[in-house]
Amino acid sequence: MKQFIHDETNRLDYELVGDYYLPCLKAPKSPNVGRFGMIYLDYLRNNNKAIYSGLLMSGKLKSHVEKIDMQAEEMFSQLVQQMVKNEGVDEALKRSNQLIWIQQMNSIRNRAEEIVLSEVVFT
Numbered sequence: 001m002k003q004f005i006h007d008e009t010n011r012l013d014y015e016l017v018g019d020y021y022l023p024c025l026k027a028p029k030s031p032n033v034g035r036f037g038m039i040y041l042d043y044l045r046n047n048n049k050a051i052y053s054g055l056l057m058s059g060k061l062k063s064h065v066e067k068i069d070m071q072a073e074e075m076f077s078q079l080v081q082q083m084v085k086n087e088g089v090d091e092a093l094k095r096s097n098q099l100i101w102i103q104q105m106n107s108i109r110n111r112a113e114e115i116v117l118s119e120v121v122f123t
Helices: 036-048 047-057 063-085 091-096 100-123
Strands: 004-007 012-015 021-025
Touching: 012 063, 036 047, 036 063, 036 100, 047 100, 091 100
Parallel strands: none
Antiparallel strands: 004 012, 012 021
């Protein structure tokens, strides 16, 4: 018996293991994404198993998660820029009082992250 065979009907390769031919399957690589993408992937895996399984089986999981991550990062960046401008957190404040500047920037970043998570990631 041959060690490896190829089935044209389903286009899979099989390896002889003992007396049985088992399919040679490889798990897809996990997507290389940022924090929002990882949060979204974890959310799908734990809360939307049907969508997660469908995307995984169709091979579209990586591109979908990367797309969501990119959208979330862009929205986060825009929100932070808008909030900084609207609240007057600028370089002059940074030079005059660094502690207040850090507090305000942390507040802005936390609020922007909450908005992104609720509107992009957890929808």
